[in-house]
Amino acid sequence: MAQEEINKAVSGEYSLGFEIDIETDVVPPGLNEDTIRFISKKKEEPEWMLELRLKAFEKWQKMEEPRWGHLKYEPIDYQSISYFAAPKKGPESLDEVDPKILEAYKKLGIPLEEQKQLAGVAVDAVVDSVSVKTTYTEELNKHGIIFCSISEAIKDYPELIKKYMFSVVPMTDNFYAALNSAVFTDGTFVYIPKGVRCPMELSTYFRINALNTGQFERTLIVADEGSYVSYNEGCSAPTRDENQLHAAVVELVAMKDAEIKYSTIQNWYPGDENGKGGIYNFVTKRGICAGDNSKISWTQVETGSAITWKYPSCILKGDNSVGEFYSVAVTTLAQQADTGTKMIHLGKNTSSTIISKGISAMKGQNTYRGLVKIGANAHGARNYSECDSLLIGDQCGAHTFPYLESKDIHGQVEHEATTSKISDEQLFYLRQRGIDEESAVSMIVHGFCKEVFSQLPMEYAVEAKALLELTLEGSVG
């Protein structure tokens, strides 16, 4: 407390040119121009990037935190957050890791080597804000594919970055995107050259490790003409007490005839049953189908975080382009999720599909918010939306807010929404056949999510299923 008071009292000094020691691994909490200069310097960024960051910061200061989400939380003190942390030394071996976390890994069927990585034992995973090179690089190089950290990309591929960064999500798009633009510390850059089909699934584990450090990743994926890539973003965070802010930005660009498939499993610490602790996840994800016949597909399985605010979206600019959104969002304990998508139809004969499955248990609150917008020139645009909610127990809630704006009278939009309680009759039917209650619930829940899981890459789907089971364990009865 006293330290906080002091920090506040001296924070005026920061902006007067108080230099942060560049040798430090964690900057003191607080956000001002110096923090941003520090981050940029630590990352050895060129001057133009620093300029962009400072511009974003200036705009951010004038912006207001959005409050329209169906979410309840105490205001975030942005000055109490530390905006940069180099990775801490991890534990020497798995013996030093919290047994509860190991138990969870085991139930998820995560192989031992991977457990070590997740627990921070090995260093060659993305740990905190500094990402480390992945192993596939060589194979990818053969195809001319770029897959590296965004910091490297800023140094090594400035032309691509200048061209595409902020092109899909402008730096002032929203409060969190502006914050991210000012302080992003790492993330991933992918470029698939013309006509190349990426020979493997690309994946990165993001983790939040150092206590009290906001995470601001930035991901940019560009698929050039006729190329294809499938990218998996998977997350896992160890238990902790303090609320942590996470405000990532993901931008996808699909050129003519290109396809990007982006899959997410999000399993950050959700907080306890009273909502204490847990991660605040305010993410901006957007893709543009810039060229004709291009396709972007978002698939997400969201089981973690105390608060999720996230609307992966597609701008369907090219004619005949396709946008897809498949989502399973689970809220249990006291979790709150306000998630959905936006499909912006600009090109002719564009089509989009939205399949959203919300599962609420215990005191979880789940909100779907979706916008389908059909522009005046989007002749022949089609959308199909299906939003289903499943309630387990009677303390939880589900809310659906579909919005439609159509300037083209011929646009075809179909919307279906259902809310069902996990029915006692379904549960009883399975139990009457000798299936125990817990297995019966998980069978019904998996059935409910099937359309989404079937969109995930195979191993990922297996992981998602295990995760769902673990998340809902003990929430019935």
Add this chain to the structure above:
Amino acid sequence: MKILEIKDVHAKIGEKEILKGLNLELEPGKVHAIMGPNGAGKSTLSKTIVGHYDVEVTEGDILYKGKSILNMEPEERALEGIFLSFQHPVEIPGVNNAYFLRTALNAKRKHEGKEELNAAEFLREMKKYLEMLGMKADMISRSLNEGFSGGEKKRNEILQMLMLEPEVIILDEIDSGLDIDALRAVSEGINMMKDGKRSFLVITHYSRILDYIKPDYIHVLKDGRIIKTAGPELVAQLEEEGYESIEEEA
């Protein structure tokens, strides 16, 4: 020895008493038919036996092979060999029919200390019965009961019965909504299960199915009690005179 004894059972759904001192005994190897007017409590009786959570037993007892089952969970009763073919089988979207049935069968096999069946072994069995019941092959991959026609749902119940091999088999209006071919196929399935040990409790409104499966006893359930028990000859009388004519036996 009786396989199932229902002793003076009073049961409520919500605040309403529906079974009002019901007595019934099932003998091994016998087919017991229950007939009675709409709303008499026939489905409630079947739910009571399998432990449905809507039903609260306030008095009396139910013994299966001599032991009370009232404190057993529904899945325990099922694993011990009590099966209910539901009057209205519920739809479970996204749950693959074969996957469901294999899970149920393996739960039972595990309970009995037997090896679990792998997917290939299971499918071979399932296909055999599908064919026997005149069911389409896509019943393997479709979601459990989802979009099934009335007759398909009933055949799917019989399929489960055949594969799970229970010992007390309760069939709640298995014949409702079946066409002639389906009725014959379902009856054949039931007759196949007769082995001199299993007992059947067949709830029906029509004599037609009874022509196929030849009941040993007819019980009349009215206003929450069994008011008469007789041989198969009673069916003809009921068809002619209705339930009004039946006087409660002393």
